[in-house]
Amino acid sequence: MAPRTRRAERREEPLSRERIVEAAIALLDTAGESGLTFRALSEHLATGPGAIYWHVTGKDELLLAAADAVVTGSLSADTADATPQDAIRALALGVFDAIDAHPWIGAQLARTPAQSPLLRVFERLGRQVRALGVPHAAQFTAASALLNYILGVGGQNAANARANHPAGSRTEFLETAAAAWAALDPDEYAFTRDVAAQLRDHDDRVEFLAGIDLILGGITADR
Missing domain, CATH: 1.10.357.10 (Tetracycline Repressor, domain 2)
Incomplete structure (x- = not known):
């Protein structure tokens, strides 16, 4: 029963592009661009690189998505x-x-x-x-x-x-x-x-x- 419980915990929050981008931003904030690797991202999300590649094609796309998310948040003021x-x-x-x-x-x-x-x-x-x-x-x-x-x-x-x-x-x-x-x-x-x-x-x-x-x-x- 224990292994089944651990697997269920890992799947508690489904992997999505939004989660990947949020995790990438967290890594960029703490470790900089050099610290954003798919290995570090996989460990952060407790998943495999293949699952991440299903949502993003590579680091360049991920950097662009992370920047876009931050900029979009900075433009949220009602003017x-x-x-x-x-x-x-x-x-x-x-x-x-x-x-x-x-x-x-x-x-x-x-x-x-x-x-x-x-x-x-x-x-x-x-x-x-x-x-x-x-x-x-x-x-x-x-x-x-x-x-x-x-x-x-x-x-x-x-x-x-x-x-x-x-x-x-x-x-x-x-x-x-x-x-x-x-x-x-x-x-x-x-x-x-x-x-x-x-x-x-x-x-x-x-x-x-x-x-x-x-x-x-x-x-x-x-x-």
Whole structure:
């Protein structure tokens, strides 16, 4: 009877593409892209590689599906009654937070510019740019500027977090960096020394949204 019970436990939740993608995201979050192997995925799901291949053809498809799932979640905010500016801020912050929570996704989005995860973001941005009344000839440039800023700052923020300050030590890292800035040569780095205290006290999300507002100010100034 015992073997039959173990088999029943393994089949408690049927294997599906959604479960595979969820497991892939969990592995990517903990081990990065190099840690996403079909062997690790099989162990995580307590199944064989063949069962996984029934739902996905390979790692590239799995990475794309994982990125698409994360991006879709980041676009879930209801902006139906928001102004175009507020809708863009909400969209930008959703993607920024998604990259912060899933650092691997920044590189994945940059690697698949013509595929659905990035296109979803670009489409949403473009619709709001159009709603701002931006002339048709300038809409691509405006939407691209916003997209590049979101991916660039979001990706850099995630990279800095991984490389420079492990979880729980951001304050210590910023204190050290601000002290180093304040000690720079006053003639060669006059501006950097002057803003050292702002580096120590800044909030990444607040600064990110301030950059979005600068871009929006430029976009709407010519309207």
